[in-house]
Structures are given as structure tokens and as C-alpha cells.
Amino acid sequence: MAIESLQFGDSIAGQLIDGDPDTPLTAATMRMLDPSGIQLDVPFMSRAASEQFVHLDQWFSGQDPPQNMVLLTAQGSASLFNVQWAGHTDPSGHQLSLGRLRARETVLGHRDGVLDAPLVIETARSRIDGLNAWARSSAISRKYDTDERGRTRKLTLELDGKTLATWSQGQAEMSITSSWTTSAAEDGYESSFTVGDNVHIESRFAGEPRPFFDHFVEQRKIASLLVFLFACPISFREHRVQDESFPARMMDGRVYDHPFVELISELSVRERSRPVPSAKAMNRPTAYLEQIGPEGLEAWNANYDAWSRFILPAAGVLGRSGAFMEDVVTSTSMSIEAAGHLLGVQEGEESTWSRNRPSTATYVYRCLHALGIDWGSCAVSIEGLARAVANNYNAVKHFDRGDLPAHEETYLISIVTRLVVQLTALQLTGKGDQLLVDYRSGSAMWDVRQRFAAYGLRVESAGAWARTN
Structure with a gap:
């Protein structure tokens, strides 16, 4: 028998083992908490004369529990790694103390070998x-x-x-x-x-x-x-791990398999509590x-570290539900600015320079030029669109630029910068020429153009906004 999985709200009672044969068995309840993950509740008597609780007094008063432990339960074993003190009560009188431990990593299986060895x-x-x-x-x-009637x-x-x-x-x-x-x-x-x-x-x-x-x-x-x-x-919704140290055994102790067993990590457990995206949200990557393809994934990895200043701000805001459009503009524009530095000089960028040197608009222009997208009626030129993005970004970011830009302008710029970072990411896979064909022809730009048309706006060559109706 094994613990197959744990969900938020689940709890299992058992006995803790710390690897020291002289340590008494310790009663504990393992709980899966939303959003913090695995917590162990350990009742004990502090400052007790009984030898049964001396080790627990030391764990919690010194805030130094054993690094690794095993919880034995009626459903199976759970191996707990990088265990940390998470608080305890110290009541007076005849009340029990309650200690709390958290495990940074929990594997729902019993590990062979030395207990205090790292996972x-x-x-x-x-x-x-x-x-x-x-x-x-x-x-x-x-x-x-089916039958003759198609049933x-x-x-x-x-x-x-x-x-x-x-x-x-x-x-x-x-x-x-x-x-x-x-x-x-x-x-x-x-x-x-x-x-x-x-x-x-x-x-x-x-x-x-x-x-x-x-x-x-x-x-x-x-x-x-x-x-x-x-x-x-x-x-991330689930992790399962496979290793020779987590075997499945028969009644006589013989190993018959090394199955995948669930691992719960503090690195990702909070993500499990996020709403699952709808099928519609996953409809059109x-x-x-x-x-x-595999070669594109290798290229993405090869570019990842060098392009991290582009990847991380944009991924941070795109990967957040309910971000304000100003947040989208700020974070995606930071990524675009970084990408412009990494792309280097592009043909025709001098028209966006300021005081004989590249400006924020120049770095936006470099991305737009490298993508080669057909923006159609959204903008008269990519020079103008680059200036509009830079103007909005700077007006949102800097206090001394006065009032925030008009909300419809910021919304449309957020649509532009969101698409630019998405398509620039495609170029990091080395497949840009194939994957951007429909955007360069304009056939994949219908939705963006419709949003501009709905507001009756377009960007002029100097970066100013003009009404189209």
C-alpha cells in the first residue's frame, strides 16, 4: 500500500522517525495546506519530566529539527526532506504544546539508504x-x-x-x-x-x-x-519522480519496480492553488x-540565459492573472528595451535617435524591424509605432510626465507590446522565419487591427494618435 497523492485539505496521522534508534516514536499529523504545502503538527509536553518528549523539546525550543524524517502511516510512508521549524506553542499548566514543522520536499514513498542523505x-x-x-x-x-443505422x-x-x-x-x-x-x-x-x-x-x-x-x-x-x-x-500541477532509492517491494521484500511517486515541493506547491486555465485560454498558442520541434527547444534553452532580461519581466506579467494594463505596458516594454539592446543596430533606426544616440523608441524600433510585422491600419509606420510605445511607456513609468496617458491608448499599446514580446520569444527558438509568415503577411493580425478600429485610433508617423472616425 502507498500514498498515491495528496490534495489541499488532506491530512494523514502517523509516527515520525528521525533515524536515531534511541528516539521514541513521535505522533504527528501531516497536512496539505493551501497554499504553503506540507505541514506536520506534532503534539508534545514541553519541559516534561518524561523521557518520551525530551527530543521534541530540543527540536522546537532550539528550532532545530532533524533535516530529514519519515512519516509512517496506515496508507504508506512519506519521506520528508529539508524539514524546518515552523512554530510551536508553549502553554502553561497541563496543556499540550503543539509543534509545527514544514518540509521543503516531500516524497510519497519510503526511501532506501541513509535517512539524512540529501534527496x-x-x-x-x-x-x-x-x-x-x-x-x-x-x-x-x-x-x-456501428450497426446498419450508424448507431x-x-x-x-x-x-x-x-x-x-x-x-x-x-x-x-x-x-x-x-x-x-x-x-x-x-x-x-x-x-x-x-x-x-x-x-x-x-x-x-x-x-x-x-x-x-x-x-x-x-x-x-x-x-x-x-x-x-x-x-x-x-x-505546475504535479511532480512525480523515479529513482532506485524509491522501490516498490513485494511482501517478502523483493523489489519488483521503481515507480513514479509524487513529490510535493515548496518551489511549486503554491501554483497548484491557482485556477486551472479554461480550454478557451489554451485554444490558440x-x-x-x-x-x-526539438531543435527549436534546444535553441530556446541556448538563448535563455543571455536573454533572461527579456524573458523574465515579460513572462512575469503575462503569467499573472488580472494584471493592470499599465503593468503590462511597463513589464513588456522593459523586455522590449532589453531585446533591443541584444538585437543590436537595425536598418533605418537613426530616425528614432535622440541627441545623436539611441533612445527608448530606438530599442522598440529594433524589435519591430526584426519582426517585420504588417501592422496595416494600426500605424502609419513602425517608426511612429515605436515612438508611441516609448511615449506611453515613459509616461506610465515616470512621475514627472504628468497625468497617465488616455486609457484607450494604454490599452492598445499593451496589446502591441504583448504581441511583440510573444513573437520575439518565437524568434529565440530559431523558427522565426517560418512561424512569423502569417504575421508578416498580415493575415494573423486581424484581431489587433479590429481592436484599433473599435477605438477609432491609429498611430501617426511621429508617434501621435489620430482619430479614424
Whole structure:
């Protein structure tokens, strides 16, 4: 028996083991709290004469619990790593004290080996928002048998996961795979059989197992790319890990498998409480997995560190629900400014210089020129659009520029800068020439043009706004 998964609000009682054979077993309740993650509640008697609680007095009064522990429960074991003091009560009289511990990483399985050794794992498999829609792949094949009137009489499902992409990311070997799961439920009224069909991202490192943090860093790079592709928050929903130190055993102790077991990490547990994006939000990414391909993902990783000043501000605001349009303009314009520095001099940029040197408008111009988008009726020229973006950005950012710009102008500029950072991110995959064709022809710009038309505005060559109706 094993603890398969924990959800917010779940709690399990058990006995804590700290690895010292002289330490008495310690009663504790493990709770999954929203949004902080795993917490252990440990009742004890402080300053008690009984030897049973001396070690707990030391843990909590000194705020120094054992680094790693195991919780034995009726459902199975949970291995707790990087355990930290999270508070305790110190009542008077005959009341119990209550100590609180938090584990930075919790694996729902029993680890073989030395208890106080750091957690390292061979393979990490995660589920992330948008992966299913981005990959456009299913592990389920359906076959329908119908009668002469076209009515379905038989449905055959073939379940077969597959590897969709593999690529190198520094020392990490990454893959995206489709997989399937099944679950059955039955009560006194009905029974059901559910088939899960999902896509995962996996990471492993050549040579030796690595801390979960190393896996998470590499997987986060792909999550950041998905933020640009979907222009909405992308969250980690689940981590499962596989390692020889987490075996599945038979009754006689023999190992028969090394399954994937759930890992709950403080690095991402807060993301699990975010609302799941709607299917509509995941409907139209700027590019799909098969369009970017493994070579595009390798190029994204190769550019990631050098372009981090572009990636991080834009991903931060695009990945946040309910951001004000001024926040969008500020963060995306910061990214555009960084991208302009990285792109370098572009043909015709001198028209945007100020005092014989590049200005904020110049860095925007460099991005617009590199993209080569057909803005149509939105702007008379990219020089003018670059100036309009720079003017709005500076007016929003600087107190001494007077009142904030008109809200309709800021809204339209936020639409422009959001699209510019999304498409600049596509160029970092090395697939810009293929992926930007529809934007350069104007066929993919209908929505942006309609928004400008709805407000009856366009940008003139000097960056000023003009009415079109």
C-alpha cells in the first residue's frame, strides 16, 4: 500500500522517525495546506519530566529539527526532506504544546539508504498547464463499431503513450511524452471507469541523480516558453519522480519496480492553488510543439540565459492573472528595451535617435524591424509605432510626465507590446522565419487591427494618435 497523492485539505496521522534508534516514536499529523504545502503538527509536553518528549523539546525550543524524517502511516510512508521549524506553542499548566514543522520536499514513498542523505533523483516528470493543448497528441486511439443505422454498438480503446520530443538542455536530457492512466469507482448506485490522457515533461541528467531543484530549473524554462505561447498563467500541477532509492517491494521484500511517486515541493506547491486555465485560454498558442520541434527547444534553452532580461519581466506579467494594463505596458516594454539592446543596430533606426544616440523608441524600433510585422491600419509606420510605445511607456513609468496617458491608448499599446514580446520569444527558438509568415503577411493580425478600429485610433508617423472616425 502507498500514498498515491495528496490534495489541499488532506491530512494523514502517523509516527515520525528521525533515524536515531534511541528516539521514541513521535505522533504527528501531516497536512496539505493551501497554499504553503506540507505541514506536520506534532503534539508534545514541553519541559516534561518524561523521557518520551525530551527530543521534541530540543527540536522546537532550539528550532532545530532533524533535516530529514519519515512519516509512517496506515496508507504508506512519506519521506520528508529539508524539514524546518515552523512554530510551536508553549502553554502553561497541563496543556499540550503543539509543534509545527514544514518540509521543503516531500516524497510519497519510503526511501532506501541513509535517512539524512540529501534527496537526489534520476527522473522528474511534471504536469504543466497547456502541455496537452500545445502537444496536440493523445495516448488514446478509439475504434467504433456501428450497426446498419450508424448507431455505436461497440467502442474499443487502445491506450499507448509515446515520446513526442526529446532534446538536450545543457546537462539535462529532456522529453515530452503522452501517457494514460485508469481509475475505477463504484458505490451502491453506480460504477465508473475513467481513462486519463495527459502529456508530461520529463528531465534526467547524464551521469548521476540530481537534486529536484536542478530538474525544476530546466523544466521551468519550458513553462516560461508556454507563458509566451499562450499569454496566460502557466502553473505546475504535479511532480512525480523515479529513482532506485524509491522501490516498490513485494511482501517478502523483493523489489519488483521503481515507480513514479509524487513529490510535493515548496518551489511549486503554491501554483497548484491557482485556477486551472479554461480550454478557451489554451485554444490558440502562437506555435505548437510540432512547429517548434526539438531543435527549436534546444535553441530556446541556448538563448535563455543571455536573454533572461527579456524573458523574465515579460513572462512575469503575462503569467499573472488580472494584471493592470499599465503593468503590462511597463513589464513588456522593459523586455522590449532589453531585446533591443541584444538585437543590436537595425536598418533605418537613426530616425528614432535622440541627441545623436539611441533612445527608448530606438530599442522598440529594433524589435519591430526584426519582426517585420504588417501592422496595416494600426500605424502609419513602425517608426511612429515605436515612438508611441516609448511615449506611453515613459509616461506610465515616470512621475514627472504628468497625468497617465488616455486609457484607450494604454490599452492598445499593451496589446502591441504583448504581441511583440510573444513573437520575439518565437524568434529565440530559431523558427522565426517560418512561424512569423502569417504575421508578416498580415493575415494573423486581424484581431489587433479590429481592436484599433473599435477605438477609432491609429498611430501617426511621429508617434501621435489620430482619430479614424
